[in-house]
Amino acid sequence: SQTIHQWPATLVQPVGSPLSLECTVEGTSNPNLYWYRQAAGRGLQLLFYSVGIGQISSEVPQNLSASRPQDRQFILSSKKLLLSDSGFYLCAWSEGRVYEQFFGPGTRLTVL
Amino acid sequence: ILNVEQSPQSLHVQEGDSTNFTCSFPSSNFYALHWYRWETAKSPEALFVMTLNGDEKKKGRISATLNTKEGYSYLYIKGSQPEDSATYLCAFNRDYQLIWGAGTKLIIKP
Numbered sequence: 540s541q542t543i544h545q546w547p548a549t550l551v552q553p554v555g556s557p558l559s560l561e562c563t564v565e566g567t568s569n570p571n572l573y574w575y576r577q578a579a580g581r582g583l584q585l586l587f588y589s590v591g592i593g594q595i596s597s598e599v600p601q602n603l604s605a606s607r608p609q610d611r612q613f614i615l616s617s618k619k620l621l622l623s624d625s626g627f628y629l630c631a632w633s634e635g636r637v638y639e640q641f642f643g644p645g646t647r648l649t650v651l
Numbered sequence: 652i653l654n655v656e657q658s659p660q661s662l663h664v665q666e667g668d669s670t671n672f673t674c675s676f677p678s679s680n681f682y683a684l685h686w687y688r689w690e691t692a693k694s695p696e697a698l699f700v701m702t703l704n705g706d707e708k709k710k711g712r713i714s715a716t717l718n719t720k721e722g723y724s725y726l727y728i729k730g731s732q733p734e735d736s737a738t739y740l741c742a743f744n745r746d747y748q749l750i751w752g753a754g755t756k757l758i759i760k761p
Contacts, residue, residue: 571747582753583695583740590747629694638744639685642694 541566545630545643552650558603558617560646562630565611570632572613573640574605578626589613625650655752657741663758664731671727672755674741678722682744686715686726689738689754698726698739731759 542565552558564570574586585598587605595605602621606614613630627647631640656675664670676684683702687695699708704719712729728735738756742749 573748583689583751585748585751588748627692633747633749638683638747638749639697639700640695640749641697645692645694647692 541632541641543630543632543641543643545628545646547646548644549647550649552620552648554622554650555619558615558620558624558648560615560628560630560648562613562615562643563611564632567611567632567634569610570634571638572607573631573633574613574615575629575631576626577629578623581626583629586615620650622650624648655741655743655750657739657752657755659755660753661756661758663760664728666731666733666759666761668731669727669729670731670757671725672739672757674724674726674752676722676724676741676743676750678719681719681722684717684719684724685742685744685749686724687740687742689740690736691738695740726755728757731757733759733761735759 545562571590573588576584576586587595587597589595589607592607592610603617627645629645630643633640658673683700685700686698688698689695699715701717706717708715714727717724736759738754740754742751
C-alpha cells in the first residue's frame with residue numbers, strides 16, 4: 540500500500556530564515572505530487588504540482604520554490620521566510636486519470 | 652460557473668438531525684467530482700469520487716449525489732454526530748489538478 544510522509548511536523552522559524560520541507564511517497568511510481576498551504580482561517584491553496592522528476596508547475600507567485608529531485612520526493616523551499624508564510628503545509632500525491640489525492644500529515648509552520 | 656462554489660459556508664446542526672450542503676462546479680468538460688472531509692489540524696480525507704451523471708455514493712451515514720448536466724453535487728449526513736464536525740470540501744478535475752471549493756464548515760451541537 541502507498542504511504543506519504545512529511546517532515547517536520549511543526550516548525551518555528553524567524554523571519555528571513557530559509558525553509559526546507561520534505562515529502563516522500565512510498566509504494567507507487569511516478570506519482571503526481573502537490574504542495575498546498577492553508578493560511579489561518581483560509582481554505583486549501585495549491586502552491587506547486589509536479590507530474591515528473593524535474594517538472595514543477597507554480598500556481599502562486601511568491602518567495603517559495605519547489606523541487607523534485609527524485610521520483611517520489613518533493614521539496615518545498617524558501618531562501619527568506621516572510622511572516623505571511625505561516626500556515627499549515629500539506630503534501631499530496633495522486634495517480635491515474637481520476638487524480639484522487641491523498642494527503643500527508645502536514646507541517647505547521649510559524650514564522651516569527 | 653468557472654470554479655467550485657460551496658454553500659453554505661458554515662452550518663450548525665443539532666446532534667441527531669440530518670443535513671445537506673451543495674457543491675456547484677462547471678458542467679463543461681467534466682471528468683470527476685471529489686468530496687473530502689477535513690478535520691482541524693489534520694489532513695483532508697477522501698470521502699467519494701464520482702464520475703457519472705446520476706451517481707450516488709454512500710459511506711455509513713454520509714451519502715452524495717451528482718448531476719453533471721447542471722453542475723452540482725449534494726452531500727447528505729443522516730443523524731449527525733459530534734464526530735461529523737469538520738469542513739467538507741469538494742473539488743473537480745482540471746488537467747493534473749483538483750480545483751477546490753472553500754468548503755462547508757459543519758459544527759454539530761450536542
